[in-house]
Amino acid sequence: MNIGQAAQASGVSTKMIRYYESIGLVPPAGRRDSGYRDFGPADLHRLGFIRRARDLGFSVERIRLLLELWSDTHRSNTEVKAIALTHIQELEERARQLQEMADNLRTLAQACDGDGRPDCPIIQGLEAGGEPACHSVHPARH
Amino acid sequence: MNIGQAAQASGVSTKMIRYYESIGLVPPAGRRDSGYRDFGPADLHRLGFIRRARDLGFSVERIRLLLELWSDTHRSNTEVKAIALTHIQELEERARQLQEMADNLRTLAQACDGDGRPDCPIIQGLEAGGEPACHSVHPARH
DNA sequence: GTTGACCTTCCCATCATGGGAAGGTGCAGG
DNA sequence: CCTGCACCTTCCCATGATGGGAAGGTCAAC
Numbered sequence: 127m128n129i130g131q132a133a134q135a136s137g138v139s140t141k142m143i144r145y146y147e148s149i150g151l152v153p154p155a156g157r158r159d160s161g162y163r164d165f166g167p168a169d170l171h172r173l174g175f176i177r178r179a180r181d182l183g184f185s186v187e188r189i190r191l192l193l194e195l196w197s198d199t200h201r202s203n204t205e206v207k208a209i210a211l212t213h214i215q216e217l218e219e220r221a222r223q224l225q226e227m228a229d230n231l232r233t234l235a236q237a238c239d240g241d242g243r244p245d246c247p248i249i250q251g252l253e254a255g256g257e258p259a260c261h262s263v264h265p266a267r268h
Numbered sequence: 269m270n271i272g273q274a275a276q277a278s279g280v281s282t283k284m285i286r287y288y289e290s291i292g293l294v295p296p297a298g299r300r301d302s303g304y305r306d307f308g309p310a311d312l313h314r315l316g317f318i319r320r321a322r323d324l325g326f327s328v329e330r331i332r333l334l335l336e337l338w339s340d341t342h343r344s345n346t347e348v349k350a351i352a353l354t355h356i357q358e359l360e361e362r363a364r365q366l367q368e369m370a371d372n373l374r375t376l377a378q379a380c381d382g383d384g385r386p387d388c389p390i391i392q393g394l395e396a397g398g399e400p401a402c403h404s405v406h407p408a409r410h
Numbered sequence: 411g412t413t414g415a416c417c418t419t420c421c422c423a424t425c426a427t428g429g430g431a432a433g434g435t436g437c438a439g440g
Numbered sequence: 441c442c443t444g445c446a447c448c449t450t451c452c453c454a455t456g457a458t459g460g461g462a463a464g465g466t467c468a469a470c
Contacts (some may be wrong), residue, residue, distance in 0.1 A: 129395075129416090130416065136348065141458070144458080161465080183373075192391070201388070202386065211377060214370045214373050214374055218366070221366035222363075227324050227359050228325075228359040228363065231324050235356065240345055240349035241321075241353055244344065248352050249334070253393050254316075254336065270447075271449095281427080285428080287449090300435095302434080304447090323425090
């Protein structure tokens with residue numbers, strides 16, 4: 127199977143398949159005499175695993191861990207679950223931060239009539255935004 | 269005022285101040301005889317505007333628009349509000365996608381006991397994840 | 411044998427940010 | 441005056457995951 131067909135079957139682009147090979151996330155594909163890569167069912171299986179993990183937002187490095195656990199028949203599901211729970215927390219933290227930005231901006235936007243006059247509370251909020259909007263330092267606080 | 273002091277006062281790192289200057293987001297700072305940049309109150313004001321906009325998740329290009337509107341005394345607040353509302357939608361869309369990933373993963377994780385056995389529904393879900401997971405919806409990268 | 415679709419490698423771009431090297435400036439203490 | 445240290449300058453490189461595109465080889469159908 128050529129790389130294009132493997133891409134279509136797995137849902138991973140040809141660019142990404144080559145990239146994953148280059149960083150060792152998948153083993154080097156077999157080659158035909160022509161130099162073309164040749165993919166078999168096991169390769170597709172692995173690529174599908176990777177794509178589903180990416181669809182769930184896992185980073186490449188986390189996927190590398192998951193792949194190791196996948197191929198380890200003596201793995202403990204405790205480790206897998208720990209990775210998953212950590213990832214869930216990170217996803218929710220990022221979602222929460224984005225939503226917080228949206229909420230803050232909406233507060234500003236609600237004060238703006240948008241009626242065509244030059245007067246604009248949104249601009250004013252950015253201009254002199256009260257406090258330094260507690261950003262960089264300690265994101266802990268829960 | 270040196271760049272380090274401007275950085276502390278505005279909450280924008282020295283690296284970022286130079287970068288913003290290089291891409292024309294802020295005008296070239298004045299220079300002393302030594303070649304050191306010299307920042308005045310107007311520069312700090314602009315840097316503070318930029319930092320607050322970034323804290324709200326605006327991209328550099330959007331900030332460029334906002335800065336133009338800021339300096340345009342005849343601006344209409346309609347435009348500003350339109351940018352803000354568009355941005356709110358994008359933020360909430362991204363937050364929603366992240367939360368959806370978290371929810372999907374949590375569904376898998378809840379099926380996993382994490383009791384130390386090799387059997388793991390999370391790995392199984394990644395391995396044979398049913399549907400091709402609807403590829404058309406990517407996390408938006410602007 | 412030609413054509414067009416596919417493959418190969420290699421380099422470059424993104425976006426916002428930081429790291430670090432090599433060298434100049436400024437100031438305070440001996 | 442000299443030394444040291446903290447700061448400044450520019451320049452290059454790296455990130456993470458992805459795509460674009462060029463230059464050139466391969467394959468299959470007509």
